[in-house]
Amino acid sequence: MSQLQPAATFTLGGDPDWMAVSEDAVWVSISSLNRVTRLFAATNKADVSFTVHDPCSGLVASFGSIWIPSCGDHSLMRANLRTAEIESTIPVPPADSEGCIAAGAGSIWIASAASGSLARIDPQNNSAITRIEIPSGSYCPVFADGFVWITSTEHSVLSKVDPSTNKVVGEIAVGRNPRFATAGAGAVWTLNQGDGTISRVDTATSRLVATIEAGLSGHGGEIAFGFGSVWVTLIGTPVTRIDAMTNSITRQWIGTGGDSIRAGFGSLWLTHLKAGLVWRLDPEKL
Numbered sequence: 001m002s003q004l005q006p007a008a009t010f011t012l013g014g015d016p017d018w019m020a021v022s023e024d025a026v027w028v029s030i031s032s033l034n035r036v037t038r039l040f041a042a043t044n045k046a047d048v049s050f051t052v053h054d055p056c057s058g059l060v061a062s063f064g065s066i067w068i069p070s071c072g073d074h075s076l077m078r079a080n081l082r083t084a085e086i087e088s089t090i091p092v093p094p095a096d097s098e099g100c101i102a103a104g105a106g107s108i109w110i111a112s113a114a115s116g117s118l119a120r121i122d123p124q125n126n127s128a129i130t131r132i133e134i135p136s137g138s139y140c141p142v143f144a145d146g147f148v149w150i151t152s153t154e155h156s157v158l159s160k161v162d163p164s165t166n167k168v169v170g171e172i173a174v175g176r177n178p179r180f181a182t183a184g185a186g187a188v189w190t191l192n193q194g195d196g197t198i199s200r201v202d203t204a205t206s207r208l209v210a211t212i213e214a215g216l217s218g219h220g221g222e223i224a225f226g227f228g229s230v231w232v233t234l235i236g237t238p239v240t241r242i243d244a245m246t247n248s249i250t251r252q253w254i255g256t257g258g259d260s261i262r263a264g265f266g267s268l269w270l271t272h273l274k275a276g277l278v279w280r281l282d283p284e285k286l
Contacts, residue, residue: 001238001255007267008044008280012037016271016278020059020066021264022081027066028260028271028278029055036068038084039278041265048084052077057094057110057139062103063123069094069101069110076101076110078126088126092119096139098179098220104143105163111139111150118150118161130166134159144183145203151178151190158190158201170206174199184225185244191216191223191232198223198232200247210247214240226263227283233258238270241286251286 014033019026026039029052036059037049053072060067061081068077074093079086094101095111102109108121112128116136122129137154141161147169148161156177160170175192178199182189187209190199196217200210214232221234229250230242238258241251259273268281 001253001257004253004279004281004285006279007282010039010044010046010278010280011276012046012278013276015273016276017260017273018055018057018059019260019262019269019271019278020061021262021269022061022066025081026262026264026269026278027059027061029059029068030276031055031071034072036066036079036084039269041267044280050079050084050086052079052086056097057099058101060101060103060108062108065123067101067103067108069099071097076108076121078123090121090126090128092121092128099139100141100180102141102143102148104148105146107163109141109143109148109150111141114139118148120163120166132161132166132168134161134168135171140179140181142181142183142188144188145186147203149181149183149188149201149203151181153177153179153193156192156194158188158199160206172201172206172208174201174208175211180221180223182223182225182230184230185228187244189223189225189230189242191221193217193219193221198230198242212242212247212249214242214249214252216240220259222260224261224263226268229283231261231263231268233261233270235259235273238272239268239281239286 176194178190
């Protein structure tokens with residue numbers, strides 16, 4: 001990692017972790033500082049922050065808002081993307097501090113109980129309109145190709161939820177203890193904390209089509225898709241690049257940094273959680 005020269009470095013303090021990409025910015029949550037900060041892509045400056053009690057379990061930008069699970073308030077917060085003002089507090093708790101939140105089919109989706117419950121939030125009235133029974137230990141929903149896909153760390157499966165019926169319509173066995181997931185290139189990709197592999201599930205057939213040995217087992221980390229590649233981060237192994245055409249690792253960087261990763265604005269965005277930094281990297285140099 002010491003060989004890479006970031007295009008920009010944001011010194012934020014605390015433990016910057018979850019990130020989300022909006023039309024003009026990258027948003028990052030800092031749980032130890034009870035803060036969410038906007039990184040304006042055009043200027044490479046952190047231009048606004050607002051308070052959220054222990055933000056956790058992901059961020060998503062959609063419906064003109066940034067949506068932030070709060071482990072401190074056991075709620076889902078909604079803030080305006082332009083003004084960064086809190087618009088609503090929705091009494092739906094995140095199921096776990098380590099998870100995801102997704103947008104799709106006119107809704108926001110968040111796992112709301114470790115026992116197995118997926119909450120569907122209506123952004124028109126800021127309320128949960130249904131709760132869907134899913135396998136226990138499910139924490140990370142992503143939306144892809146018309147369905148919600150959610151990993152179960154406990155059962156090592158990827159569940160497929162049909163928004164038209166609000167029911168689970170499939171369960172696909174993946175690597176051991178999947179936690180984080182991303183979508184791209186006609187697939188959902190899961191980061192499997194138990195065995196360090198990456199699973200690729202074809203969204204058209206709902207079949208596991210590849211298992212990639214990545215050596216990325218353990219707590220934490222994250223996974224994102226962009227620039228024809230899957231990008232994975234884990235503290236100690238800050239960046240791993242997987243070619244979506246060949247399902248193979250093309251580069252892997254070892255060193256300090258890592259824990260959250262996103263692609264946007266022609267760049268890769270990587271947190272250095274332990275140093276309070278966010279790096280903006282040129283994917284052409286990776």
